[in-house]
Amino acid sequence: MSTYPRPVLSVTSQNDNPKASSEQNLVDKVFTFLAPNDTLQFEDLNLFEKVNYYVLLEIVTPHDCEINVTIVDPVLDVYEVFNTEVNISQDDDWFEVPFGTAMAGNYTFIVSVACALTLNLHIKISFDPEVKCLYDVISPKFLERMKLYQVNKFTNGMVVEHNTVFKTDVSYKFYLGRVSAIGGLTVENEIRVDYDVTDPNGLEFTIYQNKTVGSVGTIMHFDFGTATEGIYTVKIRIHCQVDVVNIAYAIAEDYQISTINNGTDPETEPTANETASGYFYVPMEWTLAFGLSAGGLLAILVVFGAVRRKKDSVSLRTN
The missing domain is CATH 2.60.120.380 (Jelly Rolls)
Structure with missing residues (x-):
């Protein structure tokens, strides 16, 4: 097993990749893996909490191999994040393995290769500190x-x-x-x-x-x-x-959801160019009082009208 020294953080400049101006690399190098089995260990990688990290793997020589990637978190829990199960080759292009963190601290990344012939493998471990888990899919x-x-x-x-x-x-x-x-x-x-x-x-x-x-x-x-x-x-x-x-x-x-004011939020006053809309609610006691008042007023108008009609229809004669 080979242990890779603690990497120096490198920042991708805007000229290198305009679409990932804030991407940062923890590891970005081609490594040689010896046949038939070889392992490379990246220790003391200080990861942030709730951030997406990506492990990029690419065979850069004309060979076949099986690759396993294991991540050990700060409390020594082990994540088996990548296992090819079958041989992959240079023609398979590259693989990107996502890993979102649940805690901050020092992590260990272990890359194991089983191969018939010695080969070279490009390994890149990167992240974007501005993109937290789920943030890339939520509006x-x-x-x-x-x-x-x-x-x-x-x-x-x-x-x-x-x-x-x-x-x-x-x-x-x-x-x-x-x-x-x-x-x-x-x-x-x-x-x-x-x-x-x-x-x-x-x-x-x-x-x-x-x-x-x-x-x-x-x-x-x-x-x-x-x-x-x-x-x-x-x-x-x-x-x-x-x-x-x-x-x-x-x-x-x-x-x-509802348009009626339920008392949880204050109603906003409409502007000069807006028309207020909504439901109007009249308390029951107001309805009864209004009905009685309207009934009394209607009775007065009926009596008054009857008197006027009576006066108009009777001719007063003097002797």
Whole structure:
């Protein structure tokens, strides 16, 4: 096993790649791997929390090999993020392995190669500090309205709960996605989720039951409209056949569903170019009083009209 010295952080300039001006490289070099088996270890890579990292692998000599990539986090949990299972060659171009972090700290990246002949492999480990997990798939306007945002490390059967305050008659957007890759193609690596939302009255809404979580980059999304204001509880349970997996999830406020003023938000005054619209509500006691008053007024008008008609129809004669 070879140990690569702690790398010096290099920053890609805007002239090198205008589309990734803020991309930073932890490792970017071609390495030689000896037949039949060789391993390279990158130690003490200081990673940020909730950020997407990418491991790029490319065979740059005309050879075949199998490649495995393992990541060890600061508390020594092991992620098997890449496993080719079959030989790959120079003709297969390159592979990009995503890894979103659940915690900050020093990580170790281990690249193992099984090959019949010695070969050269280009390895690049990079990240963009401005792009957090899920941020590349959520609209910027919802990033500004976040009610909850987390990236957690899950083991099989692990449950997390979060309490957050929601307004009434408002629609909220919920997001969830896997952010750490899983090596291999076996069914046993499938990730599933149970997702429940409980309102302030204790009513439980089941959203997902044993629902498959897709690959990295595939986001599960649903809209949830509230009928009550108060504290809501979000409960997430993950089922998996791997040691650990990182899951990111978020909640953002979307829009007001009902048009009637429910007392949670002040009504805005219309501008000179706008016309106020909405529902008008009259209390019952006002309706009764108005009915009695209108009835009395109508009776007076009827009597007054009758007197006028009587005067007009009678001729007063004097002798």
